[in-house]
Amino acid sequence: HGRKRGQEVTYTFTKTCSPALPWSPREVTCEENYMEVRMLTVALFIQSLSLAYRSASVWTVRFQKAGQQATTMNLQEARTQGYVFNVAHGRIVFRTPYGQPDSDSIMVNDVPVEVIQATLFSRQSWVVLMVDLVIACSMYQGSYEDGGYMTWETPETPFPGLNAKQISVGLSGELMEQPVAESRGYIIEKRNNTVRIVIPYSAEGRHRTSVMIGDLFEFFIFHLYMEQISVDKDKVETRLRHHRALTTGLLRHPVITDNRTVVEDRIFTIYLGDIPEDVNLVGLELNGQLFTAPFTNTSTCEVGEEVHPDTTHGFTLKVSFDDPCVIQQFSTEDAVVQYQLDVNYTLTIVPDDEPFYHVASFVAVWTDLTPPAFDAFCSETGIVFRLDRRSLDHKWEVVIGSDPLTSDLANQYGYIMSNDGNDLLLEAPLFTQGYEYKNITLEGFNGTFEIYVRDRETSNIQSSTVKTCPFTAEELIVCSTDGMMTVVADLSLAVPSGGVPASTNLLDKNCGPREADDTRALFSFPVNTCGSVVKLSHGHVTYENRILFDPELLPVTTNTSTDIDRVTVQCAYPIADLHRLFSMFRFEADTTVVGQISHSAKLKAAIEPTTALHTPLPATPQTTGLIAVRAARHPPVRYVKVLSSLHNTAKKSQYFNRQIKGFD
Numbered sequence: 097h098g099r100k101r102g103q104e105v106t107y108t109f110t111k112t113c114s115p116a117l118p119w120s121p122r123e124v125t126c127e128e129n130y131m132e133v134r135m136l137t138v139a140l141f142i143q144s145l146s147l148a149y150r151s152a153s154v155w156t157v158r159f160q161k162a163g164q165q166a167t168t169m170n171l172q173e174a175r176t177q178g179y180v181f182n183v184a185h186g187r188i189v190f191r192t193p194y195g196q197p198d199s200d201s202i203m204v205n206d207v208p209v210e211v212i213q214a215t216l217f218s219r220q221s222w223v224v225l226m227v228d229l230v231i232a233c234s235m236y237q238g239s240y241e242d243g244g245y246m247t248w249e250t251p252e253t254p255f256p257g258l259n260a261k262q263i264s265v266g267l268s269g270e271l272m273e274q275p276v277a278e279s280r281g282y283i284i285e286k287r288n289n290t291v292r293i294v295i296p297y298s299a300e301g302r303h304r305t306s307v308m309i310g311d312l313f314e315f316f317i318f319h320l321y322m323e324q325i326s327v328d329k330d331k332v333e334t335r336l337r338h339h340r341a342l343t344t345g346l347l348r349h350p351v352i353t354d355n356r357t358v359v360e361d362r363i364f365t366i367y368l369g370d371i372p373e374d375v376n377l378v379g380l381e382l383n384g385q386l387f388t389a390p391f392t393n394t395s396t397c398e399v400g401e402e403v404h405p406d407t408t409h410g411f412t413l414k415v416s417f418d419d420p421c422v423i424q425q426f427s428t429e430d431a432v433v434q435y436q437l438d439v440n441y442t443l444t445i446v447p448d449d450e451p452f453y454h455v456a457s458f459v460a461v462w463t464d465l466t467p468p469a470f471d472a473f474c475s476e477t478g479i480v481f482r483l484d485r486r487s488l489d490h491k492w493e494v495v496i497g498s499d500p501l502t503s504d505l506a507n508q509y510g511y512i513m514s515n516d517g518n519d520l521l522l523e524a525p526l527f528t529q530g531y532e533y534k535n536i537t538l539e540g541f542n543g544t545f546e547i548y549v550r551d552r553e554t555s556n557i558q559s560s561t562v563k564t565c566p567f568t569a570e571e572l573i574v575c576s577t578d579g580m581m582t583v584v585a586d587l588s589l590a591v592p593s594g595g596v597p598a599s600t601n602l603l604d605k606n607c608g609p610r611e612a613d614d615t616r617a618l619f620s621f622p623v624n625t626c627g628s629v630v631k632l633s634h635g636h637v638t639y640e641n642r643i644l645f646d647p648e649l650l651p652v653t654t655n656t657s658t659d660i661d662r663v664t665v666q667c668a669y670p671i672a673d674l675h676r677l678f679s680m681f682r683f684e685a686d687t688t689v690v691g692q693i694s695h696s697a698k699l700k701a702a703i704e705p706t707t708a709l710h711t712p713l714p715a716t717p718q719t720t721g722l723i724a725v726r727a728a729r730h731p732p733v734r735y736v737k738v739l740s741s742l743h744n745t746a747k748k749s750q751y752f753n754r755q756i757k758g759f760d
């Protein structure tokens with residue numbers, strides 16, 4: 097029978113087993129709730145006793161307790177008192193529950209033993225039949241020792257006059273001979289005529305159960321099976337079998353958490369260990385956010401399980417400081433960030449699955465407030481920056497030019513900004529504000545984009561990331577704040593057949609191209625030179641020039657009246673920025689300074705004005721770092737990209753308007 101939640105439940109089953117070994121002449125069994133002796137005896141006795149029950153003949157049993165008068169009763173009376181006498185397989189069997197009035201509890205070398213001595217006898221005419229039936233069982237309860245051992249003791253021989261021959265021991269019905277048991281960590285010692293068996297708590301076959309009573313406890317049950325074989329002086333064997341359930345008391349079994357955090361890794365590493373095998377982790381609350389098993393890993397939070405040879409298991413929880421569930425507290429005063437993680441583990445004991453909780457709180461202080469670093473790489477259409485740590489938002493801000501990077505700024509300037517969990521991605525398409533262009537040649541040019549990280553509190557710039565990427569463009573115009581106009585123009589329709597782009601010039605015939613190939617030429621000149629025409633309108637100063645082909649350079653036979661493309665180039669500067677431009681070039685008077693540069697013609701311009709960034713002058717000392725660079729910041733440069741498609745006049749003006757608009 098068993099117990100389930102306080103109710104007694106009875107199960108019935110039948111099983112027949114044959115003993116593996118032949119029985120010894122005398123078999124004594126100390127079962128958990130009865131003791132028994134089974135003896136081979138003479139045939140006549142068996143026959144007589146078999147008849148006795150049926151004929152109610154004169155069999156008598158006499159129980160003898162040490163130092164007391166014997167009690168005598170017939171077999172029927174004995175039966176009603178719980179004794180069983182029987183005959184089976186040529187043996188006489190006597191069985192009794194423990195604690196009968198006719199049994200004795202004695203101490204044998206400090207071991208409690210229950211002994212019962214019964215004598216069966218019958219007088220039949222001239223024969224007296226008599227047999228002594230003695231049973232002695234160790235009643236030792238077992239003791240659990242702190243080292244993790246269960247100890248049990250029994251007298252070396254059940255009755256006097258026997259010699260111990262062999263001991264086997266095991267748990268849950270398994271028997272091992274002494275050397276095997278010892279190899280498994282059992283200790284079997286004989287001392288003072290007592291056998292002492294020491295069972296390691298982890299021995300195979302033991303049962304362990306967790307219990308939650310305010311705290312986590314466990315207890316062990318060892319279903320001990322022990323067999324002692326002894327012989328008397330005539331070498332007649334007695335086999336004594338013990339079946340004992342030895343139970344430890346409730347042993348405290350605390351679940352432990354171990355803080356294995358290494359602050360430098362920016363990860364909370366918390367080990368929950370010493371969890372018994374019948375306890376499961378079913379839930380986790382991280383700062384109030386609930387996760388239930390089975391747990392799935394993310395890039396910032398993972399749970400791994402490990403099982404230990406001692407049958408406990410443990411869980412390692414790793415939560416990045418940057419995980420959204422981690423509480424961050426920034427202290428301006430101490431310039432530190434404090435990360436906090438409160439964990440509430442939900443554990444259950446199988447099979448009942450009653451939950452209990454284990455709570456722990458962790459704090460890590462991050463003092464290494466180095467500004468976050470960007471990765472940067474070139475794409476076909478621009479430059480991409482990636483920030484792999486978005487943890488220090490409160491201390492740092494990202495700045496482009498002089499403006500903090502926000503999604504509004506990104507929208508305004510056409511940057512593409514995305515946030516994938518931990519990474520901030522910023523793509524600056526070519527020709528957007530913030531670019532600086534260098535080393536422009538017909539083959540290509542370099543675009544440089546720089547972003548800064550500055551301290552939110554002090555606005556001091558702490559780090560910068562500069563990326564230069566090579567780009568190519570069929571046509572291009574760059575108007576820089578230091579007053580240079582650089583143009584790469586497709587002149588294939590501007591040069592009559594027989595001529596070459598190298599033979600073109602600006603309005604001032606002395607200004608020729610710096611580079612030219614079969615179809616294109618590159619001009620680079622100060623905006624106010626080379627015969628530029630300057631125009632003031634719409635709040636802008638526009639410098640305009642033209643790329644012309646000198647017909648005198650052609651052979652006379654050539655038909656020069658063919659409608660050829662006239663290429664106009666222009667740069668427009670907002671008047672608001674002009675004073676700085678002027679002061680830089682020390683232009684003398686307002687009237688002289690007004691000018692115009694634009695890029696247009698039959699080779700129509702799709703003018704995409706792009707806005708600002710600082711262009712340090714070559715003379716600016718840049719070596720002293722970012723502050724110096726900021727101090728040297730210049731009025732925005734206007735870059736105009738020119739596309740090589742042809743447009744009609746209406747469209748031209750439209751593009752022009754757009755150009756103007758873009759400068760606002």
Ligand SMILES: *[C@@H]1O[C@H](CO)[C@@H](O)[C@H](O)[C@H]1NC(C)=O
Binds near residue numbers: 288
């Ligand atoms: C053996 O048992 C006797 C009697 O109980 C006791 O006095 C003695 O100390 C015991 N010896 C050992 C080694 O346990």
Ligand SMILES: *[C@@H]1O[C@H](CO)[C@@H](O)[C@H](O)[C@H]1NC(C)=O
Binds near residue numbers: 399
């Ligand atoms: C989560 O990661 C840990 C290693 O950190 C691993 O042991 C575990 O199996 C992973 N869990 C899942 C569900 O992938």
Ligand SMILES: *[C@@H]1O[C@H](CO)[C@@H](O)[C@H](O)[C@H]1NC(C)=O
Binds near residue numbers: 381440453455
């Ligand atoms: C842990 O979680 C359980 C279940 O949500 C809750 O009842 C308990 O109060 C929590 N313990 C703490 C200390 O937050």
Ligand SMILES: *[C@@H]1O[C@H](CO)[C@@H](O)[C@H](O)[C@H]1NC(C)=O
Binds near residue numbers: 457459
């Ligand atoms: C956990 O470990 C980290 C790193 O060693 C330490 O800073 C922190 O104080 C520890 N204790 C707690 C309760 O978080």
Ligand SMILES: *[C@@H]1O[C@H](CO)[C@@H](O)[C@H](O)[C@H]1NC(C)=O
Binds near residue numbers: 534
């Ligand atoms: C590229 O430009 C820088 C200045 O912007 C100049 O110092 C350098 O010589 C140029 N390199 C080439 C290859 O033109």
Ligand SMILES: *[C@@H]1O[C@H](CO)[C@@H](O)[C@H](O)[C@H]1NC(C)=O
Binds near residue numbers: 534541565
């Ligand atoms: C362009 O930049 C690359 C590095 O990104 C550099 O190797 C190359 O020399 C630069 N080209 C010019 C013309 O400066």
Ligand SMILES: *[C@@H]1O[C@H](CO)[C@@H](O)[C@H](O)[C@H]1NC(C)=O
Binds near residue numbers: 655656657658
């Ligand atoms: C030059 O070309 C124009 C238009 O294509 C044509 O009308 C004129 O006759 C040509 N002149 C000569 C000399 O070929």
